[in-house]
Amino acid sequence: MPAGRSLHRQLLLWLLLPQIVLWVVAAFGAYRLASRHADELADASLLQAARALARQIKPTASGLFVDLPRSAQDILAADPEDRVTYMVSSPPGQLLLGDARLPPPPGTPRLNEPVFFDATLPEAMRVVSLDLHLGAAGAADSTLRVQVARSSAPRELLARRMLLDTALPLSLLIALMSMVVWTGIRRGLRPLAELQQQVEGRRADALDPVQLRAAPPEVGALAGAVNELLGQVQQNLATQRRFISDAAHQLRTPLAGLKGQTELALAATTDPALRQRLQRVHESAQRGARLVSQLLVLARAEPEAVAAQGWASVDCARLVHEVTADWVPRALAAGCDLGVDVADGNASVQGAELLLCEALVNLIDNALRYAGEGATITVRLRRSGDDLWLDVEDDGPGLAPELRERAFERFVRGATTGDGCGLGLAIVREIAERHGGSAQLLSAEPHGCIARLTLPLQA
Amino acid sequence: MNLLLAEDDALLADALQQQLLNASFKVEWAENGAVAEYLLRRQDFDVAILDLGLPLVDGLTVLKRVREAGRSLPILVLTALDALEHRVAGLRAGADDYLTKPFDFPELEARLHALMRRGRPATQTQQLRRLTLDRAARRASVGGEPLELSPREWTLLDLLLRERDRVVSKLQIVEAWGGEDGAGGGSIEVYIHRLRRKLEGSGLAVRTVRGLGYLLEAMGS
Numbered sequence: 218m219p220a221g222r223s224l225h226r227q228l229l230l231w232l233l234l235p236q237i238v239l240w241v242v243a244a245f246g247a248y249r250l251a252s253r254h255a256d257e258l259a260d261a262s263l264l265q266a267a268r269a270l271a272r273q274i275k276p277t278a279s280g281l282f283v284d285l286p287r288s289a290q291d292i293l294a295a296d297p298e299d300r301v302t303y304m305v306s307s308p309p310g311q312l313l314l315g316d317a318r319l320p321p322p323p324g325t326p327r328l329n330e331p332v333f334f335d336a337t338l339p340e341a342m343r344v345v346s347l348d349l350h351l352g353a354a355g356a357a358d359s360t361l362r363v364q365v366a367r368s369s370a371p372r373e374l375l376a377r378r379m380l381l382d383t384a385l386p387l388s389l390l391i392a393l394m395s396m397v398v399w400t401g402i403r404r405g406l407r408p409l410a411e412l413q414q415q416v417e418g419r420r421a422d423a424l425d426p427v428q429l430r431a432a433p434p435e436v437g438a439l440a441g442a443v444n445e446l447l448g449q450v451q452q453n454l455a456t457q458r459r460f461i462s463d464a465a466h467q468l469r470t471p472l473a474g475l476k477g478q479t480e481l482a483l484a485a486t487t488d489p490a491l492r493q494r495l496q497r498v499h500e501s502a503q504r505g506a507r508l509v510s511q512l513l514v515l516a517r518a519e520p521e522a523v524a525a526q527g528w529a530s531v532d533c534a535r536l537v538h539e540v541t542a543d544w545v546p547r548a549l550a551a552g553c554d555l556g557v558d559v560a561d562g563n564a565s566v567q568g569a570e571l572l573l574c575e576a577l578v579n580l581i582d583n584a585l586r587y588a589g590e591g592a593t594i595t596v597r598l599r600r601s602g603d604d605l606w607l608d609v610e611d612d613g614p615g616l617a618p619e620l621r622e623r624a625f626e627r628f629v630r631g632a633t634t635g636d637g638c639g640l641g642l643a644i645v646r647e648i649a650e651r652h653g654g655s656a657q658l659l660s661a662e663p664h665g666c667i668a669r670l671t672l673p674l675q676a
Numbered sequence: 677m678n679l680l681l682a683e684d685d686a687l688l689a690d691a692l693q694q695q696l697l698n699a700s701f702k703v704e705w706a707e708n709g710a711v712a713e714y715l716l717r718r719q720d721f722d723v724a725i726l727d728l729g730l731p732l733v734d735g736l737t738v739l740k741r742v743r744e745a746g747r748s749l750p751i752l753v754l755t756a757l758d759a760l761e762h763r764v765a766g767l768r769a770g771a772d773d774y775l776t777k778p779f780d781f782p783e784l785e786a787r788l789h790a791l792m793r794r795g796r797p798a799t800q801t802q803q804l805r806r807l808t809l810d811r812a813a814r815r816a817s818v819g820g821e822p823l824e825l826s827p828r829e830w831t832l833l834d835l836l837l838r839e840r841d842r843v844v845s846k847l848q849i850v851e852a853w854g855g856e857d858g859a860g861g862g863s864i865e866v867y868i869h870r871l872r873r874k875l876e877g878s879g880l881a882v883r884t885v886r887g888l889g890y891l892l893e894a895m896g897s
Binding site: 466467469470471472473474475476477478480481484502506509510538541542545546549554555556557558559595596 | 685687688689690691692694695698729756757776777778779780781841842843845883885886887888889891893
């Protein structure tokens with residue numbers, strides 16, 4: 218699935234962008250319309266002026282008589298800002314009166330039809346040109362052209378003002394609208410964000426249902442689907458774990474029988490070749506038995522199983538004494554000197570006693586397996602800040618640093634012989650992490666190995 | 677020694693029967709819970725091995741009913757289950773010990789003996805290697821030679837012998853002495869030292885287990 222744009226961004230884009238474009242287009246249209254009407258109004262007044270001027274021109278026998286009183290001339294040129302100029306010519310182009318700079322209109326104007334155009338002389342002017350027929354007595358068929366020009370500056374000023382008056386409230390409106398849309402989207406998408414947070418923020422093994430406060434139906438359905446899926450995964454996991462646990466249990470009885478039978482056969486046989494074969498069968502049975510128990514421990518270290526066992530305060534000092542004392546006979550049989558070194562004071566942690574016990578058993582068992590005969594093994598309890606260190610130290614050959622991390626992986630065995638199943642340290646780490654701690658292998662001085670379980674001390 | 681073996685797996689039962697026979701037990705085999713219950717009610721056994729997953733009547737029920745019938749023989753529960761709650765349930769129902777399959781036969785044998793020892797009165801004479809302990813007379817001898825033991829030394833030896841091959845903590849020793857520590861923790865070491873000298877030539881050794889206590893073992897075993 219290609220990563221899509223965020224819903225937030227998409228909604229914003231689709232809601233805001235078209236809206237802004239439409240607003241701008243509408244505003245532009247309104248401005249154009251307004252300015253056209255303004256132009257028309259201005260042109261009409263220009264034409265009125267031209268017609269008024271034309272009325273003052275009377276044909277006489279000798280030519281044309283322009284009856285333009287001084288006062289009217291003053292009015293035409295009154296406002297210096299609003300410069301008005303005129304030109305009367307007859308025949309068109311031949312100056313009769315006024316400002317000779319006014320250019321002729323484009324094209325061929327028809328009689329009585331005003332032509333509006335822009336001209337630069339040198340400032341921008343709007344010009345109206347009106348050709349009239351002078352039904353004169355003397356000079357027949359003569360055409361009179363009246364042109365009035367007015368500076369464009371006031372019109373542009375007006376247009377600018379109109380633009381500004383439209384754009385300013387519009388920008389404000391767009392800003393306000395964006396804020397409203399943004400808030401709306403945020404509010405609308407909040408349940409989704411909440412769902413996302415809950416799904417993203419959870420650990421891989423957290424399968425409890427997603428909780429949403431007052432979710433709208435669409436998100437509620439999504440959350441429901443997620444919850445259903447989580448429930449199914451949880452159920453499948455539980456089934457699988459139960460299967461492992463059941464299978465392991467079922468394997469135990471036949472394995473016990475196999476062990477017993479081979480032990481008997483071993484005792485009854487004197488043939489060295491046969492004994493050797495039987496010995497191997499026996500070792501296999503032993504290893505199978507161990508693997509089965511370890512698998513069960515691992516199943517028990519799973520979160521649900523841990524929850525079922527109950528969480529309580531565990532005194533690790535007592536635990537170390539009890540477990541180690543239990544193992545002393547086996548250590549003696551293996552020719553190892555197993556002892557305890559426990560610092561006084563608080564050694565309580567919150568946890569599942571059975572699991573912590575299992576972790577320690579695995580560490581001692583490992584030490585007995587790999588330290589070799591004659592080794593000294595010490596189970597040590599120390600405090601380090603807010604942590605408790607449960608160390609099992611031996612003076613055996615130790616383990617190369619590059620192999621230490623690998624030793625915690627499942628089914629990686631430190632030796633090719635013996636009945637180790639390669640789950641011991643994996644179990645230890647699993648249990649440590651279940652208790653909010655960690656497990657690591659360190660070097661002992663001058664040689665040997667320290668397996669350290671770090672657990673958070675109970676305050 | 678009469679032993680009832682209640683186990684439904686024929687292969688395991690067969691092997692166990694043979695191994696127990698070799699360890700000089702007289703074995704009666706019950707292959708389901710009903711037979712086991714019947715036999716345990718009617719006959720006298722010194723000890724019983726009871727599988728929890730028996731057909732017809734499950735082991736826990738057998739255990740409860742036998743205890744309700746007033747039978748007090750030591751019963752060792754054998755099971756393929758090992759979760760804590762099962763262990764607790766088994767012990768609550770009246771089991772004396774608990775062993776998970778698969779197990780090592782020597783361990784089973786040791787536990788059976790321990791159970792029977794616990795059941796018997798402690799006033800017995802105990803013999804181990806060259807040491808003889810007569811609890812009734814509070815006397816001990818090595819190879820027939822009587823040992824001169826102070827009361828505390830005798831209590832210490834008695835305790836170590838009862839718990840042989842198991843670690844005896846200093847606390848246990850102090851408790852056996854009647855709760856008073858004498859001249860402090862250091863005095864235990866003095867007594868152990870003396871006892872070691874007196875046990876020379878008995879074939880027994882008192883080991884010091886660092887940080888835990890002491891352990892009596894037969895040398896060369």
